[in-house]
Amino acid sequence: MSDRTDIDALIELMSRLPGLGPRSARRAVLHLIRKRARLLTPLADLMQRVAATARECLNCGNIGTSDICTICADEKRANGLLCVVEDVADLWAMERSGTFKGRYHVLGGTLSALDSVGPEELRIPRLISRVPAEEISEVILALNVTVDGQTTAHYIADQLEGRVMLSSLAQGVPIGGELDYLDDGTITAALNARKRME
Amino acid sequence: MSDRTDIDALIELMSRLPGLGPRSARRAVLHLIRKRARLLTPLADLMQRVAATARECLNCGNIGTSDICTICADEKRANGLLCVVEDVADLWAMERSGTFKGRYHVLGGTLSALDSVGPEELRIPRLISRVPAEEISEVILALNVTVDGQTTAHYIADQLEGRVMLSSLAQGVPIGGELDYLDDGTITAALNARKRME
Numbered sequence: 001m002s003d004r005t006d007i008d009a010l011i012e013l014m015s016r017l018p019g020l021g022p023r024s025a026r027r028a029v030l031h032l033i034r035k036r037a038r039l040l041t042p043l044a045d046l047m048q049r050v051a052a053t054a055r056e057c058l059n060c061g062n063i064g065t066s067d068i069c070t071i072c073a074d075e076k077r078a079n080g081l082l083c084v085v086e087d088v089a090d091l092w093a094m095e096r097s098g099t100f101k102g103r104y105h106v107l108g109g110t111l112s113a114l115d116s117v118g119p120e121e122l123r124i125p126r127l128i129s130r131v132p133a134e135e136i137s138e139v140i141l142a143l144n145v146t147v148d149g150q151t152t153a154h155y156i157a158d159q160l161e162g163r164v165m166l167s168s169l170a171q172g173v174p175i176g177g178e179l180d181y182l183d184d185g186t187i188t189a190a191l192n193a194r195k196r197m198e
Numbered sequence: 199m200s201d202r203t204d205i206d207a208l209i210e211l212m213s214r215l216p217g218l219g220p221r222s223a224r225r226a227v228l229h230l231i232r233k234r235a236r237l238l239t240p241l242a243d244l245m246q247r248v249a250a251t252a253r254e255c256l257n258c259g260n261i262g263t264s265d266i267c268t269i270c271a272d273e274k275r276a277n278g279l280l281c282v283v284e285d286v287a288d289l290w291a292m293e294r295s296g297t298f299k300g301r302y303h304v305l306g307g308t309l310s311a312l313d314s315v316g317p318e319e320l321r322i323p324r325l326i327s328r329v330p331a332e333e334i335s336e337v338i339l340a341l342n343v344t345v346d347g348q349t350t351a352h353y354i355a356d357q358l359e360g361r362v363m364l365s366s367l368a369q370g371v372p373i374g375g376e377l378d379y380l381d382d383g384t385i386t387a388a389l390n391a392r393k394r395m396e
Contacts, residue, residue, distance in 0.1 A: 044245035
């Protein structure tokens with residue numbers, strides 16, 4: 001229908017978002033049109049602002065609205081700890097937990113021979129230069145427990161060996177996890193890393 | 199983080215879309231920021247255009263960009279058939295099938311005593327006035343096969359009885375459907391409406 005060109009184009013763009021398919025994009029667009037004043041217009045404005053201002057932190061790769069993100073700019077977070085994550089989403093997840101008070105380094109992916117992703121593509125040289133520059137005492141490798149994530153962690157550990165203390169997140173049973181629903185790998189890891197009760 | 203205010207606000211608004219929660223909204227926003235030129239900016243522009251132009255057709259309730267939608271404006275579709283649907287999404291689904299060549303009437307919901315939705319809320323008076331005005335010969339009630347949908351169909355049928363031919367969509371086994379996965383109601387309906395093979 002010719003007068004739906006813009007609406008159809010909007011549905012098509014929305015359906016390219018992760019987690020939305022054609023059907024849910026149609027539902028979302030109808031919802032947006034119905035809530036025009038409270039949702040569609042504010043969303044369009046915010047998207048325009050974010051498109052204009054969002055940028056990657058030149059130091060760590062976090063996404064914010066300045067060249068150096070608030071975490072890297074915050075002197076209180078220069079405590080010698082550097083947490084290496086694959087993706088900005090992982091950084092945000094760490095921040096939500098509120099436990100970590102150091103700084104981050106976002107790799108932007110994992111090494112992958114198949115997709116020909118090498119260290120240069122991954123902000124690894126910058127990580128190595130940050131360690132002496134920011135007087136880092138401990139690098140925490142918080143990479144995903146996947147084959148690619150662990151390969152990348154080993155590569156980084158090799159590069160930084162002897163220059164800084166290295167650690168990785170503990171592996172084991174998640175809080176609230178039920179053994180019956182856990183995969184064998186997690187149970188094996190939790191058993192191997194068992195702790196003596198005091 | 200203070201410099202993420204706009205990004206956080208965008209995530210919050212995105213998470214209000216049907217089908218997206220906080221986690222998928224975060225993923226979608228990161229995806230949008232990464233594909234700024236190809237996705238975020240065009241999406242913001244389209245949303246602004248749709249917010250400015252989208253409107254309900256004054257005749258049938260379809261959503262388009264003019265006061266009378268292209269279907270209602272198309273004289274070739276004035277073939278005496280009027281298909282009544284609950285929602286614009288249902289109209290779009292019918293159009294995708296490409297079978298129906300008449301016009302539509304979008305009720306905008308179903309009668310519901312619980313939510314105090316009466317005929318006046320549902321564009322039913324307009325439906326009744328359209329039947330003589332557009333010389334409708336058959337009204338096809340394409341309402342969802344739910345309690346509320348069928349209650350609404352019965353109410354409309356009562357109102358239009360004797361003034362026009364009424365029909366409803368056939369009920370039965372969906373194309374590609376496997377009996378083993380169908381609910382009892384569908385199997386019963388398909389059995390009761392069985393057809394003699396020629």
